[in-house]
Amino acid sequence: MNSFKLKLIAPDGVKYEHEAFEAILPTPQGQITILPNHMPLISLLSPGEIILKINGTEHVLATEGGIVDIANNEVKILADTAEDVDSLDQLRIEEAKKEAENILAAARDDVEYADALANLEKQIAKINVLKRRRKYRG
DSSP states (O other): OOOEEEEEEETTEEEEEEEESEEEEEETTEEEEEOTTOOOEEEEEOSEEEEEEETTEEEEEEESOEEEEEETTEEEEEESOOEEGGGOOHHHHHHHHHHHHHHHHTOOSHHHHHHHHHHHHHHHHHHHHHHHTTOOOO
16 A cells, blocks of 8 residues: 655654555645645645544544645645644633633734634634544533
């Protein structure tokens, strides 16, 4: 079976550096699936779910965004965050979502509004990852 080199880097270090068979990533244009010998591509990542298929195992992570670079059968993902779905704390996410909603409602200028809206989008994306993985109790 064909594979490609995958490297996923987050602020806390290299999360994955393996041969992979498939990667599903959230982009502003929608989800994309990367298979071996994918055409060259550079794209932003949106907040959402990263699914990696490595050695017959599926790894699911939540991301707040980032960049993906695909060239020469190598995929480099530079993620703002990459949290394993099993480590997501629903209560913490719900609190961050509520705080973002409160800041959004009280925003005094466009910058504060945009920052709060971006944070709200990230928290909603994490909740959606939990819902898809049936780990959401709400």
